[in-house]
Amino acid sequence: MQLSSIAQKDIRSNLHPYTNHIAHQQTGPKTYVRGEGIYIWDEHDNKFIEGLAGLWCTSLGFSEQRLADAAKRQLETLPYNHSFAGRTAPVVTELADRLISIAPKPMSKAYFVTSGSEAVDSAVKIAWYYNNALNRPEKKKIISRVRGYHGVTIACTSLTAIPVIQDAFDAPLDRFKQIGTPHYYRFSEPGETEEEFASRRAAELEELILAEGPDTIAALIAEPLMGAGGVIPPPKTYFEKIQKVLRKYDILFIADEVINGFGRTGNPWGCDTFNIDQPDMITVAKQLSSAYIPIGATLISEEIFQVIAEASNRLGVWGTGFTYSGHPVGAAVAIETLDIYEERNIMGHVREVMQPFQSRLRELNSHPLVGEARGAGLIGAIELVENKETKQPYDPDMKVALQVYQKCLENGLILRALPSGDSVGICPPLIITESQVHDLFDALGKALDQVWNEIQPVSISTAIA
Template sequence: MLSNSIATRDIQSQIHPQTNLDQHEKCGPVVMASGDGSIVTDINGKSYIEGMSGLWCTSLGLKDDRLAKAAARQFDTLPYYQNFAHRGTEPAIDLAAKLLEISPVPMSKVLFQSSGSEANDTAVKLIWYHFAAQGRPEKRKIISRERGYHGTSIASASITGLPHLHTDWRLPLDGFLKVTCPHFYREGRPGESEEAFSTRLAQEIEDLILAEGPDTVAAFFAEPAMGTGGVVLPPAGYFEKVQAVLDKYDVLMVADEVITAFGRTGAWWGSQTFGLKPDLITCAKALTAAYVPLSAVLISEPIYQTMLAQSRKIGVFGHGYTYGAHPVACAVANETLRIYDEDGVIDGVAALGERMESVLAPLRDHPLVGEVRGVGLMWGIEIVSDKDSRAPFLAEEGVPAKIQDAAFRLGLVCRALGNAIALAPPLIVTPEQIDEIGRIMNEAIKEVKAGL
């Protein structure tokens, strides 16, 4: 009765993001009640391996006493204070200094928000502000990739390259441009090498900049490894070639590290794993291991200098959020970063990633699997209807979603993203749990194949 009552109240009262609302009225929610490490348990007592770290974010699992105590200490000391107009708190100051210390490239300042979408919105505003301060207000167009994901607010959804975030929202906004997704398996041409593919995509970006006019193009947004687009890794030489084009036309590079920062790829930053040299970095999710909301934008010195000049001119930096640099969130983030460092969490990701590869690699032989790809603890399984032609199933067949649902019934949370099944367990997942992930995925795919 309890679960039915909760389900009924949910259907009557709550909107669920990224959910078919009509279907939700028929099936209702699965209500989670507790978590411990990489395991989450629903109100009926069934447990699941949380193979997606929530939304790529619960990097330290679902029950870390150090994070709970860090939050409690800050609640007892100073539960909230704003950072407008020369105010500050020690946790925020310490966190900003730490992020600058560990940044993958030299950065000057940190600006805090509460979500990845807010961070990417803020990055767009700072880019526009930067060029306006230089007397180039027309330099404001933003380039990003098809299948890239950068958030669901108005500006961040405009950067995003997923059609379902645009349909009937009248998005993207004008001036948000798209180029080819760097997925070699899907977008590479017959006989084309990865290097040649990267050269072609870099040339596509240069051609677009020239067609639009270099004086109108401000920035290029990229996830070091694409997450919600289906776990897409950059092909050989991609970012080096793209960076050369951006530098040639004074186009800023923004690394969206909302998913990839803090160990997900096996390094502190995805930019380190894949060789990005960004002018701005956005991060969130694993910054606090998702225990409380917090995001940050890391800002290079040239951009900060134009912000400084604008403050002299206007009299104030006209941007900010009520909960930016929230002291409890910053206290939890500081403790999270200490755990990553002191407990060797990030150092351990490489071996866990190798374990993931070893248990998922046999799936490549399955007739429904076209590709298994990944890095660190971020993996994608490409589902195909035909291995030779690489043809995907029709969207209305919903085969990846059926695999996702079968895995869930078997006790594993994974996520169907387009033609792929994504897996991104917490960074503290055990080798035995990884083995179970491989076993369940194999069983789920076989079950769906048998029913086709």
């Protein structure tokens, strides 16, 4: 196959994240050149529904002029400013105030970063600083859940408990511990109710805390609905029980809203949908700016603020910060995004289209390839199994989820084969219309039928987050 000149440059120079580099050298990149609404076009002018909103992020689609204008205005006014030593730009202060006012639970301050990973990494640092300030130097371990996805800095890789992401990078580091995935379909025992399963997971958390020593555990981090690890909503009563254990041992709760936040699960926040009532920190990114520009934030409670403020006074400074913390262009685009969410009642729109979305999703439960179709709001996944009765997965070498992903592409739909288990993620821009929801599921249904009819091993080896 003759590679285009851009493809030749790409394989010469571009090291892609989450890519099999040898396969990429042979096939070259998939190159997309423009977008409009929920659609994007490749270099050959083929049109696709972006059924994963990029990486769960382009909530307002690919052609929102107001976001481009907001960036341009700010670039022409004050293209850069930083937040060190109390410096700010009006848009940054505005955005902090706005985020605190819409946070799902009382939060005190917003600390700006430029990605979800930086938001999570900062939450870990804050938890450590907090416990040092309280003279609890041993209370530093962070607990995450197997299959949780929290990003890829060294601390985040230690939290993201997915083998292909951790093993070859020497993760997790010592201070990071894991508990089981709250996935009822896959891990419940025969006859166990969702509530009983949730109690078992909470009991496992307590056992781990007691085994490690409560005085050594700083925080637990959890996505309200797990995203990249398989789109897994928690079992009923799960977070009520988990939070009770955390409170008992004075352990902080970090709610990772990087995918869930800003309407994805059918409510403004995943905390609302899944009954998380006392997060101490909340991490956000992605839909905060509809991903038009990199920006994220770590929101912290008043109690944490008071403790770290006092320590910063004692030490002379809170010794952390990024060059791009409080970048005014990111803040301007984020404010415009939040304005659009409000003015166009995007939340109301999500609540309407999530009905057909969830009902078309659930219909896939009857497809012979699908073991479980699950989700909430405008996010879902299908888990593919060889035997629906026993839930037996396919041989991993068959890469069935990747086969479905590829058939979807042939049918004009971009979804994502998730890096853990044979699941395919579905997470369209929030602006998707009802008839586009049907187009999406028609294409997915066709792809599933095609894979079912010709199911065979493939040699491609790529895992995509």
